[in-house]
Amino acid sequence: xxxxxxxxxxxxxxxxxxxxxxxxxxxxxxxxxxxxxxxxxxxxxxxxxxxxxxxxxxxxxxxxxxxxxxxxxxxxxxxxxxxxxxxxxxxxxxxxxxxxxxxxxxxxxxxxxxxxxxxxxxxxxxxxxxxxxxxxxxxxxxxxxxxxxxxxxxxxxxxxxxxxxxxxxxxxxxxxxxxxxxxxxxxxxxxxxxxxxxxxxxxxxxxxxxxxxxxxxxxxxxxxxxxxxxxxxxxxxxxxxxxxxxxxxxxxxxxxxxxxxxxxxxxxxxxxxxxxxxxxx
Numbered sequence: 001x002x003x004x005x006x007x008x009x010x011x012x013x014x015x016x017x018x019x020x021x022x023x024x025x026x027x028x029x030x031x032x033x034x035x036x037x038x039x040x041x042x043x044x045x046x047x048x049x050x051x052x053x054x055x056x057x058x059x060x061x062x063x064x065x066x067x068x069x070x071x072x073x074x075x076x077x078x079x080x081x082x083x084x085x086x087x088x089x090x091x092x093x094x095x096x097x098x099x100x101x102x103x104x105x106x107x108x109x110x111x112x113x114x115x116x117x118x119x120x121x122x123x124x125x126x127x128x129x130x131x132x133x134x135x136x137x138x139x140x141x142x143x144x145x146x147x148x149x150x151x152x153x154x155x156x157x158x159x160x161x162x163x164x165x166x167x168x169x170x171x172x173x174x175x176x177x178x179x180x181x182x183x184x185x186x187x188x189x190x191x192x193x194x195x196x197x198x199x200x201x202x203x204x205x206x207x208x209x210x211x212x213x214x215x216x217x218x219x220x221x222x223x224x225x226x227x228x229x230x231x232x233x234x235x236x237x238x239x240x241x242x243x244x245x246x247x248x249x250x251x252x253x254x255x256x257x258x259x260x261x262x263x264x265x266x267x268x269x270x271x272x273x274x275x276x277x278x279x280x281x
Contacts, residue, residue: 005137007051012137015090016080022046023079024056024130026069026096029228031201035065040175045123047113052134054078054092055113059175060125060182060192064206067128068199070096072224076132087142094132101127102208125179125188127196127206202227 005012016022022042027034039045045057058067070076078092099106109129114121182188189212196206197213204210204224210217229236 002138002140005139007134008048008054008137009051012090012139013048015082015088016042016046016048019080019082023081024066025077025079026066026075028069028199028201028203029073031203033065033200035063035069035199037061037066041123044121047116047121049112049116049131053131054094054134055109055129055131057110057113057121057123057126058128058130059123060127060179060188060196061175062195063200064196064209065199066130067098067196068201068203068205070098070130071205072203072228076130078132081142083142089140089142091138092132092134093136093138094134096130096132099129099131100206100208123179124176125183127192127208 008016019042020040022039024037024039025035039056042056045059046054047056048054066076074095074097076094076096078094080090082088099109106129109131110121113129179188182191189208192206192209193212195209197209197215198205202224204217204220207217210220
């Protein structure tokens with residue numbers, strides 16, 4: 001059975017620190033996509049700041065779904081999972097915020113992350129830190145996970161080589177190696193400008209990428225807000241219906257010469273005030 005907690009305890013912290021991989025899930029208020037992103041190297045990118053706050057260093061990638069969704073609604077869920085004898089899953093339901101690399105608080109926050117986990121927090125091509133305030137911790141059995149993968153194992157070991165036609169291919173390229181090449185060629189900002197300005201649903205993404213495109217932030221953000229409202233037809237229709245009913249009731253009050261008690265009190269108060277004003281004159 002699942003168990004719920006309001007904050008991380010020591011067992012949760014030990015479990016999180018033992019995992020080589022975690023996942024981040026997010027979604028827009030309205031749209032076609034629910035995003036799940038795998039995050040590796042937590043020893044270099046993830047930190048527990050206190051029992052109700054965690055943060056991770058977000059590396060440049062081909063999309064910016066999590067960043068766009070967090071900017072829009074601040075919702076995110078983290079999943080840590082293990083298999084083997086002590087199979088377990090741990091979810092962190094959070095409200096999140098984005099601290100981009102150009103932000104004045106970025107370096108101080110990264111230093112705090114490093115001091116908390118006792119290791120250097122850095123990754124080539126980092127573009128932001130995602131800070132997550134934990135609303136609820138959920139733990140459950142991990143019986144649905146892949147058996148046979150030992151807890152605490154190195155997840156990258158399973159992806160370093162693959163079989164193709166009976167021959168072992170060369171080790172795959174890592175995200176850090178790819179980012180290092182982009183930075184060396186001075187192509188990182190152009191890449192972010194092209195790939196990180198919007199989510200798949202068209203939501204505004206990385207602010208530095210949008211700024212590189214010379215976007216009008218007010219116009220783009222307003223357009224995104226209107227798009228979200230337009231898709232929430234149920235709420236819009238309900239508000240419109242309530243407004244119509246309210247107008248009809250006001251019309252009936254005027255037509256039937258009904259004075260609701262609260263309106264009577266307001267009118268009497270205004271009359272007294274006007275009377276005192278005329279007396280002073």
